[in-house]
Amino acid sequence: MNASRAAVLAFPGRLASFRREGWPMVPITILAVLALLAIFADVIAPHDPQVGLLGERFRPPAWQQGGSTAHLLGTDHVGRDVLSRLIFGARVSMVVGFTAVIFAGVVGTVLGILAGYLGGWVDQVIMRVTDAWLALPALTFAIFLAAIVGPSEMNIVIILGLVYWTRYARVVRGEVLSLKERDYVRLAIVAGCSKRTIMRRHILPNVVNSAIVLATLMLGVVIVTEAALSFLGVGVPPPKPAWGLMLADGKKGLMAGYWWLTVLPGVCIMLMVLSANLIGDWLRVKLDPQLRQL
């Protein structure tokens, strides 16, 4: 064995692995608590979220004058327990948020990869639709779709998926275009790999990170959109307890100063969205340094 062979025995340490950065515990905890509430809502919630006692209308939270421990966070305009509705509302937001994000993410990622890698007319068709749909403000587009299909939780998921897949497609395609020019993709062709193999083995794993980062950031957007749709009355149909719907109801007591009906559901939305964004930001730095500037 000559010198040129035996050259490399010392490995530098993991060059690219950076310091283990602290996990964002606060947002993870918040999301975990909300998830637990959503899963065990039936057990945890003290009252039926959909049935109210008219005699108990507009009860303030327990610590205010006139409040009672029976309704820790007070009651709404038809006497329903706010705490129970918030707990069940977490379920709605979680289910709608996650399914819509995953639905949009899968569709968008797949189409983005196909458009980016195959190019040609496939790319033209997918990207022209993407561009035109991106031109529409997401909220109004969703309202339009909701006006056509009518409100239901299932429809909301489909609508949000239809509206938001374009974001993934755009980002993923852009990334694929640059991946496609990477030498390791060229070498895979030289090695005789088929297009399917290349997309599966060399392209997909390298865009998954961006897709996941985008998904966490989209989770917040989707939840806000769902709340807005429900607030406008084209989202989750009453009397289901969605946070957006609660805000719309809460507006009825606003001028009378029944603050808890407005503040509390909003705080829930904010906490959830904030947590999703914080985790998304952290993931972005962690998984994909190129996206830091996004």
Added chain:
Amino acid sequence: MSETDAPLLAVEGLTTHYVSARGTRVTRAVEDVSFTLGDGETLGIVGESGSGKTTLALSLLRLLPPAARTIAGAIRFEGENLLTKSEAELRHIRGKRMAMILQDPMASLNPLFTIGDQVGEPLRVHEGVSRRGAWERARELLGAVRISAPDARVRNYPHELSGGMRQRIVGAIAISCGPRLLIADEPTTSLDVTIQAQYLSLLRELQRAQGLALIFITHNLGIVARMCDKVAVMYGGRIVESGPVRRIFGAPAHPYTRALIESIPKLGDSNGRLTAIDGQPPDPAALPGGCAFHPRCPARLERCAVDRPHDTAVGDEHRTACWLHG
């Protein structure tokens, strides 16, 4: 101190470290570096990636990134220690008495301002020349770097000019205030061979015309051979050998320098084996103890792994840090 005796630039024991965000990791990018440079001389600083040569250049101008700090040493430029200067005082030195050309001259021009504006800017700031006067001088400077039709070019935006012209313009900016020292940090790595030759001959012309001292920072020994009077070889943040170019190429004292010179293929003698240096350049954040080169050194002694060799004179102006000569 009389200006005639002191060298133009004397760097003594310069040490610059990078400290990671939490202060847990220290990268000794530049460690105890000393050299001098006289008026009109050309010094080549050679090193591989991670050897600390760019950090050295930025330390000289005191334009280090926030994570880096010069923690020891002195930089005497025209008799004054730059390390004790305030930011405002430094501004009067940068661009006026000491200029620098960056790695990517093509990206160094601001896309939104005209050539005339950018070339004349140092004059307006440092010498208070009027807008019109700066414009006039910019035109002369473009002529000085051999750009044809300077009257039209001053009005152009950078993207309207070819790559070669943009490099010349960066050269024009560097000499606009008549500096005494020009630092060029790998100014030709991104260039094609023939374009590189153009740029090198332009730099040499400017140097002769203006009587500039020049520091050339590069990984390429060929550039040093062509351009420089003196050379300093860096490895692991330290200067391992320095001296006149002919001496270093003729009789290199440090095993690293010798291996580097021998590892380059030479035109005309093909088919022989090249002398390769084993192993990899060290990670600047985790330098080996003793002499940083010892794990790769073909002539290492036992003490090389333990003790750091001292800087020793091995000839007229020729110094090296190696136990073979200690």
Added chain:
Amino acid sequence: MKRFVIRRVGYALLSLVVLSATFFVFVRLTGDPSVLLVEPGASKADIDAIRADLGLDKPLLVQYAVFVKGLLRADFGRSFYYRTPVLELYLERLPNSLLLAVVAMAFSLAIGIPSGILAAVRVNGWWDRAGKIFALLGLSMPSFWVGLLLILFFSVYLGWLPSSGSGTPWHVLMPAFALGWYFAAAHMRLTRSSMLEVLGSEYIKLARLKGLPEALVIGKHAFKNALIPVLTLAGINLVLMINVAVVVETVFAWPGVGRLLFEGIAFRDFPVVQTTVILGGVMIIVVNLAVDLMYAVIDPRIRYER
């Protein structure tokens, strides 16, 4: 330059075609579009009349042609509720929306640009951290909730500002702030990141090497370059504001096009819904085009690179 313009216009036209086709397809997908297009509670004869009018028995392409012809003549139908042409209703509301959007934009730029620049210049410092929290809050607090909180505080508790309606300058403040809030965060983020990118560029290094005072480096060399993407985004966002104001306008009963859209939903007035959404899309496509073309004028690089 000419080719660039032709191409941008071409893409814009294509987007409009895709957009109209999208609407058309979605409406047909529901099964019988006449249900949507006819007033709630209409008689069988009315439905048949609409069917015949739209030619629902004809091939899809013919139907699409009828649909596009209507759009091209700016014939968006009549509102079921107001019984007037939808376009008139829309144009009546547009100035209010525009006013709201302009004030909201002023808010968002006044907050977003200075805080973004400060965050970038003092990167990782105190200002940067505060800005980051602000940006995250902006993205996480839905504008309608911000609106409700504003009402609660300024109208109900303090009684300083009117909670709904329009007419005086006081009326516009709260809805504009609620609307601008989200965008302020977006503008801050973009200002910060584009400023950071510019500050890391070679030409900023050269500006420092020239010995320019820091104020000149930031104010002249960095600012202009960093501001271009922000102003581009602001241009697009202004139009976006008109179109996403629907929730804020609903909260404050502000008589803009968003409110019109909400009424359209509430009264099952499909022509109104469809028109506001289509016109919103058209507006945004046109503004995108305008911004791209203006970009080419402001930034001398683009003219040649295409």
Added chain:
Amino acid sequence: MTPLLEARGVVKHFPVRGSLFGGSQKVVRAVDDVSFVIEPGATLGLVGESGCGKTTTAKLVLLLERPTAGEIRFDGESLATLDAEGLRRYRHSVQAVFQDPYASLSPRMRVGSIITEPLVTNERLSAAELATRLRKVLDLVGLPARAGELFPHEFSGGQRQRIAIARALALSPRLIVLDEPVSALDVSIRAQILNLLKDLQRELGLAYLFIAHDLAAVAHMSHVIAVMYLGRVVETGVARTVAVHPRHPYTKALFAAALPAHPDDSRDDIVLVGDVPSPLDPPSGCRFHTRCPQVMMPRCSTDEPQLACVDARDVACHLYDRV
């Protein structure tokens, strides 16, 4: 003996697409009428500056692009007419190593699966056989067997280039296209890799297409050199002959521009003026005439010179026309 690879009059034009709403079609003449031969076990070196078409030539040989005109033959068989089986055989025989060792290894795959990917794709092998082959090629390039379990980011640039070479060797190819294999590496690593490539060639009888802008490295590695300028070969011949006594003015300038290995190496200072013209719009006649320090004849700007034998090598220059 049939040459291993033969290119005859190969042309590659790229239309500059104005996308959907295009406007006028322009054409980049990346490679324009290029011919060369690679013998088994020998190295052909392609030299030239950026935009001269050397990388496009590599892509054509690797079938990453199809030629606009002309023909490439491997073992006497035209690549244009290969059937699926022939294409498989060709992929089996021709592999590549590219410039950037950071971009040529898929970051999410282990080194072992990167190296064996060509084997898995082309041959049916048991896991044990794969492991044996992996160990064999790792050994050939001087990497320890445990390297296969690591990820690319755990290696330095020089080590990654060894991995890339190991991958290229996995199928026991007969020709390896080396596109700037050392220019992204640290100076002290380059000699290691060049020596390794030479050793492998001698032991395995490999042929190389060695592409670089560094003349000295090309001259050192190659048996035959071809110098390209704006899509054309301007001078080609035995490496020593061309390197020591270049004839074409461009080759001369290129050699003059090449940096000396010693300060006493005196060279004629031929500094070319101007930038390389755009291949979108190459000059008429001899493409080099706009920068040629020796341009003297009117026909340089009108007639395109053809390759002709001068002093034991082929030169395309009117200076050497025999009237």
